[in-house]
Amino acid sequence: MKIEARDLGWRNIVRGVSCEIRPGETFGLIGPNGSGKSTLLKLLAGLMPRAAGEVRLDDVPLGQLTRRQVAQRIAMVEQFADTGEALSVRDAVELGRTPWLSPLSPFGPEDTRIVDEALAAVDMTGMTKRPWSTLSGGERQRIHIARALAQQPRALILDEPTNHLDIHHQLALLGLVAALPVTVVMALHDLNQAMMCDRLGVMSEGRMVACGAPSDVLTPDTLGRIFRVRAMPMTDPEDGSTLFRFLPMEEPR
Numbered sequence: 542m543k544i545e546a547r548d549l550g551w552r553n554i555v556r557g558v559s560c561e562i563r564p565g566e567t568f569g570l571i572g573p574n575g576s577g578k579s580t581l582l583k584l585l586a587g588l589m590p591r592a593a594g595e596v597r598l599d600d601v602p603l604g605q606l607t608r609r610q611v612a613q614r615i616a617m618v619e620q621f622a623d624t625g626e627a628l629s630v631r632d633a634v635e636l637g638r639t640p641w642l643s644p645l646s647p648f649g650p651e652d653t654r655i656v657d658e659a660l661a662a663v664d665m666t667g668m669t670k671r672p673w674s675t676l677s678g679g680e681r682q683r684i685h686i687a688r689a690l691a692q693q694p695r696a697l698i699l700d701e702p703t704n705h706l707d708i709h710h711q712l713a714l715l716g717l718v719a720a721l722p723v724t725v726v727m728a729l730h731d732l733n734q735a736m737m738c739d740r741l742g743v744m745s746e747g748r749m750v751a752c753g754a755p756s757d758v759l760t761p762d763t764l765g766r767i768f769r770v771r772a773m774p775m776t777d778p779e780d781g782s783t784l785f786r787f788l789p790m791e792e793p794r
């Protein structure tokens with residue numbers, strides 16, 4: 542699904558952002574703390590009222606869709622997502638099926654299959670009966686992702702999805718979302734992980750100041766200006782890809 546932002550704004554936190562996220566691409570959003578990434582993601586998902594500008598999903602203005610229609614198209618995992626304490630792991634993932642259920646099509650065997658698949662995709666099949674409240678931070682994050690997968694959206698919007706995950710599950714998650722046949726927009730802080738995205742948007746003080754292929758966007762100059770670090774590119778001898786080592790900016794004496 543194509544997602545277009547046209548002159549999108551909210552208060553002075555997101556200011557005049559226009560961008561087009563192409564069908565099926567993995568689009569990374571990077572930027573310093575407080576630069577507006579989470580707010581922009583929520584605007585794209587239609588979760589912020591009184592926004593300026595417009596979001597279009599496959600050329601349809603988001604405002605013309607019902608909440609249910611939006612939920613059939615977009616699943617979002619927020620940065621500090623929580624869920625009802627009394628739920629089991631399985632209940633939490635089954636919530637993802639809600640936009641597809643109705644009195645005429647109640648939860649059935651196909652929904653069970655989709656939920657099983659989502660739990661397997663995040664390596665949580667063995668924990669389905671556990672109460673949500675007993676999960677670790679990383680396990681909760683994986684269940685949020687499973688809930689979003691169970692929603693079977695055409696776009697996944699993920700706010701720092703690798704937060705709390707150990708390195709194995711970080712790489713597994715990035716591999717999983719990259720392989721999904723859906724559009725993915727995700728905020729990331731790890732700039733080496735951001736290099737794996739198809740394209741990146743760079744946020745600074747509410748504006749998208751750069752957008753393009755990671756190798757075009759993540760230059761030592763941009764990283765110095767926007768993130769105030771010294772970025773030293775290095776080449777991975779295994780596959781020739783570029784990695785960065787980061788050092789503090791040398792302050793003028």
Ligand SMILES: Nc1ncnc2c1ncn2[C@@H]1O[C@H](COP(=O)(O)OP(=O)(O)OP(=O)(O)O)[C@@H](O)[C@H]1O
Pocket residue numbers: 554572573574575576577578579580581
């Ligand atoms: N509801 C709100 N009311 C007032 N200010 C807000 C609100 N939501 C966010 N902000 C402010 O807007 C700015 C951008 O916040 P946002 O969460 O979008 O940034 P971010 O780039 O995702 O940051 P981080 O990397 O720290 O998660 C911050 O200064 C934040 O304090």
